[in-house]
Each structure stands twice: as structure tokens, then as C-alpha cells.
Amino acid sequence: MSEPPPWLVEGADVVHPTHGTGTVARVGEERRLPTVWVDFDYGERRALAMRYAVDLLRRPQAGSQRTRPKPAVRCDQCGRRPVVLRAEGHQWCEEHVPQEV
Ligand SMILES: [Zn+2]
Structure with a gap:
């Protein structure tokens, strides 16, 4: 079980390899599984299982473009x-x- 990195908190900007850029809406549990909810800039909030999210989500590089x-x-x-x-x-x-x- 991977611990979430300290930067992965509500309000953090993230980049996902498929869904693009977004902002963490909430970190918590869904059906007892550690979960992170991300408001993706393409327009949808998605719940990601934390154990996968820690490998997929990155911090955006400075000056990088947001997803449209x-x-x-x-x-x-x-x-x-x-x-x-x-x-x-x-x-x-x-x-x-x-x-x-
Ligand atoms: Zn509405």
C-alpha cells in the first residue's frame, strides 16, 4: 500500500496521463478504499483509487499548459x-x- 505523497492534498494541481490536468477536490475514502477525487480540467470529477493514483498523478511542471x-x-x-x-x-x-x- 503506497502512502500518498505529501503534496497530494486538496487543492493540489495534478497531471494524469489520460485525463490531463486537474485539481484535487478531496482526499478520503470511498467504500473503505483510500481515494482521491480530481476535478479534471476537461470537465469531469473522477474518483481514483489512491493505490493507482499515486503512480499515475504527477505535479504539473511550472508553466505547463492546462487541459482544455x-x-x-x-x-x-x-x-x-x-x-x-x-x-x-x-x-x-x-x-x-x-x-x-
Ligand atoms: Zn448544475
Whole structure:
């Protein structure tokens, strides 16, 4: 079990090899597994298992470009990002996630 590096905390900027740049929204547990939630700049919040995230996430280099938002990834209700849930062809931000999906 890898310990998260000390810089991997809420608010830290990160780079993921597939999803690009983002910002750590939360570090905690989901279903008892250490998890890091990242608001990726392309527009979506993703939960990553910490044991994989520690190998995948890097700190951005100084002056490096941020990943561009994908125009199609935004809340159906308000148009904001990050999208926290996609289901049945819909997508929502944290504020507008329906109670039953
Ligand atoms: Zn919304």
C-alpha cells in the first residue's frame, strides 16, 4: 500500500496521463478504499483509487499548459463544470445531481 505523497492534498494541481490536468477536490475514502477525487480540467470529477493514483498523478511542471475543457462536458441544468455524474445520456454538477438515478 503506497502512502500518498505529501503534496497530494486538496487543492493540489495534478497531471494524469489520460485525463490531463486537474485539481484535487478531496482526499478520503470511498467504500473503505483510500481515494482521491480530481476535478479534471476537461470537465469531469473522477474518483481514483489512491493505490493507482499515486503512480499515475504527477505535479504539473511550472508553466505547463492546462487541459482544455471539452465543450460537451457540462451540467445539463446549469452548464457548469465539473460534471460529477453521468448516467443515461445525462450529466450533472454536484449541485444538480438527482437524488434517484
Ligand atoms: Zn448544475
